Amino acid sequence: DTGVSQNPRHKITKRGQNVTFRCDPISEHNRLYWYRQTLGQGPEFLTYFQNEAQLEKSRLLSDRFSAERPKGSFSTLEIQRTEQGDSAMYLCASSPKEVVGMENIQYFGAGTRLSVL
Amino acid sequence: AQSVTQLGSHVSVSEGALVLLRCNYSSSVPPYLFWYVQYPNQGLQLLLKYTSAATLVKGINGFEAEFKKSETSFHLTKPSAHMRDAAEYFCAVSDGRMGRRALTFGSGTRLQVQP
Numbered sequence: 001d002t003g004v005s006q007n008p009r010h011k012i013t014k015r016g017q018n019v020t021f022r023c024d025p026i027s028e029h030n031r032l033y034w035y036r037q038t039l040g041q042g043p044e045f046l047t048y049f050q051n052e053a054q055l056e057k058s059r060l061l062s063d064r065f066s067a068e069r070p071k072g073s074f075s076t077l078e079i080q081r082t083e084q085g086d087s088a089m090y091l092c093a094s095s096p097k098e099v100v101g102m103e104n105i106q107y108f109g110a111g112t113r114l115s116v117l
Numbered sequence: 118a119q120s121v122t123q124l125g126s127h128v129s130v131s132e133g134a135l136v137l138l139r140c141n142y143s144s145s146v147p148p149y150l151f152w153y154v155q156y157p158n159q160g161l162q163l164l165l166k167y168t169s170a171a172t173l174v175k176g177i178n179g180f181e182a183e184f185k186k187s188e189t190s191f192h193l194t195k196p197s198a199h200m201r202d203a204a205e206y207f208c209a210v211s212d213g214r215m216g217r218r219a220l221t222f223g224s225g226t227r228l229q230v231q232p
Contacts, residue, residue, distance in 0.1 A: 004160070031218065042121075042207050042222030043161070056219055091160060095218075103168045104149050104211050104218055108160035 002026075004109035006092050012115045013082055020078045021112045025094030032075050033106060034067055036060065037089040049075060082116045089113050119144045119210045123223035131231045136195040138226045140182075140208030143189065150191045151209040151220065152182055161207065167191060178202070203230045 005024040013019050025032050031050050035043035046065070048056040051072040061067075064082075069075040079086055090113075093106040124139040142148060149168045153161040165176025172184040182193045191208060205227050209220040 033218065033220075035220075040126075040224070042209070042224050043220070045219035045221070048218050056217075058219070093161075104220075105163060105166060106220060107163070108153075110158070110160045 004092055004094050004107055006090075006109040006112050008112060009110065010113045010115075012117065014117050015082060015084060017082055018078065018080045019082055019114065020076055021090055021092075021114075023075045023077070023092030023094075023109060025074070025092070026096075026107055029094035029096050029107075030072070031095045031106075032069055033093040033095075034075070034077050035091040035093065037091055037111070038087075043091055046077075079114075082114075084116045087114055087116045119148065119212060119221045121208050121210050121221055121223035123206075123208050123226050125226055126224065127227045127229065129229040129231060130198045132200055133197050136180075136193070136198045136202065136228065138193040138206050138208075138228065140191045140193065140223060141189055142191060142208070142210045144210055144212070146212055149211045150182075150184060151211075152176065152180070152191075152193050153207045153209060153222075155205045155207065155225075157204075164193070164206075198228075198230045200230050200232065203228055 007022045033048045034046040037043040047067050049069040064080045067077045089111040091111045093108045095106045120143045122141045151166045152164040155161050165174045167184045175181045180195045205225045207225050208223045
């Protein structure tokens with residue numbers, strides 16, 4: 001168990017550029033989540049996959065954001081035409097198939113910090 | 118809709134003193150409740166969870182929390198603070214119904230431990 005892996009750890013981009021982040025969940029975890037965390041705040045839910053199906057999307061996920069999990073393993077989060085307000089830490093989490101007493105346990109990666117200049 | 122309120126954005130205690138971090142939640146359905154800890158430049162680590170079993174929950178690093186439905190609270194405690202406990206702590210709630218997975222987090226409490 002190597003934990004949830006996110007790449008890159010840091011990304012600096014200019015306003016208007018597109019960026020893509022990758023998340024590799026813990027092996028055999030079938031659920032994968034994306035959250036956004038701004039300075040001084042708790043994480044905010046963006047979207048959730050079960051296997052390759054995207055089952056929940058937050059209203060925070062504007063049409064400039066898209067997430068995929070094509071083979072039910074790793075996931076990518078793309079932001080098109082970045083804005084300064086997109087600057088944040090983007091966190092990925094994964095969770096295994098549930099058993100009683102272990103419902104909705106999410107394991108987080110270290111995040112990708114995005115700075116939009 | 119669910120929400121979490123963490124009272125006190127900063128808490129400072131002396132090493133060896135009691136740690137009490139407050140969390141109140143709002144949920145229209147039976148909730149799952151969690152405490153996470155975040156160290157600088159790291160992701161969130163699960164401390165403990167409540168998922169409708171025992172109301173007093175023990176977690177890692179000597180932390181525990183008690184679910185009080187009547188008070189809609191899930192406060193985090195530790196009898197004796199250690200320097201390594203200095204970090205940001207987040208309380209989170211999720212809908213206990215099947216298929217709902219999004220965690221709603223509070224805004225966090227930064228714990229400072231004085232020597």
